[in-house]
Amino acid sequence: xxxxxxxxxxxxxxxxxxxxxxxxxxxxxxxxxxxxxxxxxxxxxxxxxxxxxxxxxxxxxxxxxxxxxxxxxxxxxxxxxxxxxxxxxxxxxxxxxxxxxxxxxxxxxxxxxxxxxxxxxxxxxxxxxxxxxxxxxxxxxxxxxxxxxxxxxxxxxxxxxxxxxxxxxxxxxxxxxxxxxxxxxxxxxxxxxxxxxxxxxxxxxxxxxxxxxxxxxxxxxxxxxxxxxxxxxxxxxxxxxxxxxxxxxxxxxxxxxxxxxxxxxxxxxxxxxxxxxxxxxxxxxxxxxxxxxxxxxxxxxxxxxxxxxxxxxxxxxxxxxxxxxxxxxxxxxxxxxxxxxxxxxxxxxxxxxxxxxxxxxxxxxxxxxxxxxxxxxxxxxxxxxxxxxxxxxxxxxxxxxxxxxxxxxxxxxxxxxxxxxxxxxxxxxxxxxxxxxxxxxxxxxxxxxxxxxxxxxxxxxxxxxxxxxxxxxxxxxxxxxxxxxxxxxxxxxxxxxxxxxxxxxxxxxxxxxxxxxxxxxxxxxxxxxxxxxxxxxxxxxxxxxx
Amino acid sequence: xxxxxxxxxxxxxxxxxxxxxxxxxxxxxxxxxxxxxxxxxxxxxxxxxxxxxxxxxxxxxxxxxxxxxxxxxxxxxxxxxxxxxxxxxxxxxxxxxxxxxxxxxxxxxxxxxxxxxxxxxxxxxxxxxxxxxxxxxxxxxxxxxxxxxxxxxxxxxxxxxxxxxxxxxxxxxxxxxxxxxxxxxxxxxxxxxxxxxxxxxxxxxxxxxxxxxxxxxxxxxxxxxxxxxxxxxxxxxxxxxxxxxxxxxxxxxxxxxxxxxxxxxxxxxxxxxxxxxxxxxxxxxxxxxxxxxxxxxxxxxxxxxxxxxxxxxxxxxx
Numbered sequence: 001x002x003x004x005x006x007x008x009x010x011x012x013x014x015x016x017x018x019x020x021x022x023x024x025x026x027x028x029x030x031x032x033x034x035x036x037x038x039x040x041x042x043x044x045x046x047x048x049x050x051x052x053x054x055x056x057x058x059x060x061x062x063x064x065x066x067x068x069x070x071x072x073x074x075x076x077x078x079x080x081x082x083x084x085x086x087x088x089x090x091x092x093x094x095x096x097x098x099x100x101x102x103x104x105x106x107x108x109x110x111x112x113x114x115x116x117x118x119x120x121x122x123x124x125x126x127x128x129x130x131x132x133x134x135x136x137x138x139x140x141x142x143x144x145x146x147x148x149x150x151x152x153x154x155x156x157x158x159x160x161x162x163x164x165x166x167x168x169x170x171x172x173x174x175x176x177x178x179x180x181x182x183x184x185x186x187x188x189x190x191x192x193x194x195x196x197x198x199x200x201x202x203x204x205x206x207x208x209x210x211x212x213x214x215x216x217x218x219x220x221x222x223x224x225x226x227x228x229x230x231x232x233x234x235x236x237x238x239x240x241x242x243x244x245x246x247x248x249x250x251x252x253x254x255x256x257x258x259x260x261x262x263x264x265x266x267x268x269x270x271x272x273x274x275x276x277x278x279x280x281x282x283x284x285x286x287x288x289x290x291x292x293x294x295x296x297x298x299x300x301x302x303x304x305x306x307x308x309x310x311x312x313x314x315x316x317x318x319x320x321x322x323x324x325x326x327x328x329x330x331x332x333x334x335x336x337x338x339x340x341x342x343x344x345x346x347x348x349x350x351x352x353x354x355x356x357x358x359x360x361x362x363x364x365x366x367x368x369x370x371x372x373x374x375x376x377x378x379x380x381x382x383x384x385x386x387x388x389x390x391x392x393x394x395x396x397x398x399x400x401x402x403x404x405x406x407x408x409x410x411x412x413x414x415x416x417x418x419x420x421x422x423x424x425x426x427x428x429x430x431x432x433x434x435x436x437x438x439x440x441x442x443x444x445x446x447x448x449x450x451x452x453x454x455x456x457x458x459x460x461x462x463x464x465x466x467x468x469x470x471x472x473x474x475x476x477x478x479x480x481x482x483x484x485x486x487x488x489x490x491x492x493x494x495x496x497x498x499x500x501x502x503x504x505x506x507x508x509x510x511x512x513x514x515x516x517x518x519x520x521x522x523x524x525x526x527x528x529x530x531x532x533x534x535x536x537x538x539x540x541x542x543x544x545x546x
Numbered sequence: 547x548x549x550x551x552x553x554x555x556x557x558x559x560x561x562x563x564x565x566x567x568x569x570x571x572x573x574x575x576x577x578x579x580x581x582x583x584x585x586x587x588x589x590x591x592x593x594x595x596x597x598x599x600x601x602x603x604x605x606x607x608x609x610x611x612x613x614x615x616x617x618x619x620x621x622x623x624x625x626x627x628x629x630x631x632x633x634x635x636x637x638x639x640x641x642x643x644x645x646x647x648x649x650x651x652x653x654x655x656x657x658x659x660x661x662x663x664x665x666x667x668x669x670x671x672x673x674x675x676x677x678x679x680x681x682x683x684x685x686x687x688x689x690x691x692x693x694x695x696x697x698x699x700x701x702x703x704x705x706x707x708x709x710x711x712x713x714x715x716x717x718x719x720x721x722x723x724x725x726x727x728x729x730x731x732x733x734x735x736x737x738x739x740x741x742x743x744x745x746x747x748x749x750x751x752x753x754x755x756x757x758x759x760x761x762x763x764x765x766x767x768x769x770x771x772x773x774x775x776x777x778x779x780x781x782x783x784x785x786x787x788x789x790x791x792x793x794x795x796x797x798x799x800x801x802x803x804x805x806x807x808x809x810x811x812x813x814x815x816x817x818x819x820x821x822x823x824x825x826x827x828x829x830x831x832x833x834x835x836x837x838x839x840x841x842x843x844x845x846x847x848x849x850x851x852x853x854x855x856x857x858x859x860x861x862x863x864x
Binding site for chain 2: 080081082166239241263266277279426430
């Protein structure tokens with residue numbers, strides 16, 4: 001305000017009625033404009049907040065046949081300059097999405113997590129009824145994108161490439177027990193794979209998306225595989241384009257003519273792209289948006305009940321967690337239903353400190369743990385750690401992980417335990433101190449028991465966060481691996497799981513749901529217990545409805 | 547004038563050199579290295595070793611910097627640690643996209659802001675001035691990503707569906723091939739930048755309109771339009787030029803928040819990604835380019851200031 005408007009200084013400094021009215025009007029206009037814009041359109045009046053609740057279900061799939069043709073655009077989470085299209089190096093979501101569509105392993109578990117399905121292989125059998133040597137028979141007539149038929153040489157080359165000691169790939173840890181020097185070509189279509197020790201879980205380890213079969217002249221700059229879609233272009237950090245492979249071994253697939261995978265680092269941008277129609281499907285829909293998407297008649301939500309788990313990890317070889325009573329007390333602190341409500345907005349189900357829920361050996365006779373603060377306090381007292389103070393190292397490595405840490409810290413006060421949170425960024429968390437944190441968290445995909453144990457519960461596992469090294473447990477695993485009879489193997493697995501249930505280093509409060517969204521024009525998406533978004537990323541089964 | 551220019555250019559090059567050293571040191575100081583960043587959780591000791599050797603990360607810090615500097619002096623910015631392709635591959639299209647976005651935004655924002663500033667000053671204390679003033683103040687208070695999301699809600703997803711919500715540019719093409727995707731990001735930048743330039747223009751115009759020579763011009767009987775545009779604006783425009791330069795450099799620095807909201811493939815998100823990947827060649831290249839833009843834009847602003855101010859024109863010649 002300029003000087004000539006006021007008779008004197010005092011008058012100028014006082015807030016006049018006019019100023020107050022102006023200010024209130026402007027403020028009110030801004031607030032209501034924001035609210036109006038958000039509430040406009042979309043239909044749902046809940047304004048997108050509040051989450052879907054535990055009873056939210058996937059939208060009913062489209063009935064009717066899927067027509068051939070069309071261009072499918074999918075929005076993927078994350079990605080950046082280090083995106084890769086190499087068959088054996090997928091790390092980020094975007095890489096994994098590409099892998100599932102461009103390449104195929106010998107066999108793989110389907111989205112329903114039922115029995116392993118054959119892909120490039122026609123059969124994989126244990127030789128002579130023992131689990132230490134396996135014979136792979138290649139599917140007759142299966143071709144690579146360049147027209148070459150898949151032969152035993154290609155299978156052997158792929159295994160050697162994965163296990164190359166000078167440049168080991170993602171799968172090297174999972175199939176490292178293959179005796180690569182003794183792998184032999186029996187015929188053009190058969191390979192013998194001897195193992196360094198018997199392992200009935202070999203099919204699961206071999207059948208992973210990162211163990212795909214590539215030709216002997218494989219060049220990542222011009223990638224060739226056996227998948228339903230073949231390579232057109234790849235721009236790291238932005239998008240990759242694929243087109244239909246006309247000679248795909250599964251007749252009638254894929255439906256779509258073209259597949260474009262677009263990277264989105266930001267959740268809001270990804271959801272907006274779906275709402276605005278720039279993409280036809282997205283993975284990882286934030287729980288706060290479920291209501292809004294379900295209220296939109298042009299969109300559908302896909303909710304999968306998976307076995308993916310984000311545990312708290314306690315190092316069993318370091319104080320105070322070296323005392324099993326402290327570990328048991330910590331497990332009793334968790335109010336599991338409250339965690340599912342607060343951390344996952346109800347999108348998950350409570351767990352019982354054991355992983356691999358879909359393994360047939362998962363014990364059904366063990367009681368479900370509930371929060372028991374009194375028992376926790378008495379256990380801590382017996383261990384001499386009443387009023388314990390611990391540091392919990394957390395990072396946003398997966399949705400809900402940091403929030404779970406905060407909820408746990410709050411729940412722990414009820415047992416007199418003081419949990420100090422150390423929040424790091426993902427890069428620092430997975431830096432040189434990864435696998436050395438005393439009390440931290442992590443995330444795991446859905447796996448059957450033996451493959452998961454190989455990855456995280458044995459002394460030589462690549463990701464043994466808890467440094468778990470129980471000799472009785474290891475003996476049971478060895479027995480289970482050698483046991484080809486399913487019923488007997490399941491019994492041994494139940495015993496091993498029970499040991500972990502009683503004395504292990506993990507706190508596993510819940511299994512989280514996987515939530516994705518797609519346009520109502522599409523059909524063919526199925527729920528995936530594996531936790532891989534959009535039905536194991538199997539876009540070969542997705543098409544536009546007629 | 548030419549001595550002035552040469553001196554400024556040399557100082558600019560020195561600035562770029564210093565920037566490269568500081569950025570290199572800062573990125574090296576971050577925990578972890580490119581190999582760890584690429585492998586992430588899967589950084590088993592064997593894979594980590596193999597990748598570290600492949601990327602030559604086990605050389606000394608000085609060796610890495612000087613080999614990089616040597617390459618730059620030959621025009622080779624090195625290979626990106628994340629993609630192992632030449633750095634120019636990844637950033638050339640991003641630079642072009644950001645340049646196009648900034649150009650479009652600047653071409654609209656600068657004349658618009660100057661016009662608004664003049665309008666507010668001429669209609670000082672009247673309703674027009676108050677309305678524009680309060681609106682620009684409110685918009686300046688909002689962060690860019692709020693403006694961006696507001697525009698998306700309004701034009702792309704909730705109210706009207708006339709513009710794309712995200713900027714998806716097909717591979718091999720650039721932002722100017724798909725102009726529709728540039729509209730909302732440019733609008734966001736224009737709205738973010740206009741308040742500052744227009745308010746400074748207003749303040750400066752108000753002062754000039756009170757001066758003696760403007761009163762003299764009016765008393766002479768010159769038409770109002772002539773008084774404003776031929777006599778007042780050229781004298782009032784210098785602060786606006788300086789602010790415009792700063793805003794231009796700010797936009798060119800890659801407005802990361804706008805790029806994130808619209809998924810726009812520009813240099814801001816490339817830089818953030820490169821830092822996360824500890825991809826030193828990439829980070830260096832982008833930092834140098836952004837610093838160069840600052841230097842050039844400020845130089846142009848200073849030259850324009852001299853041209854517009856006769857006093858300085860003759861002073862510089864001395």
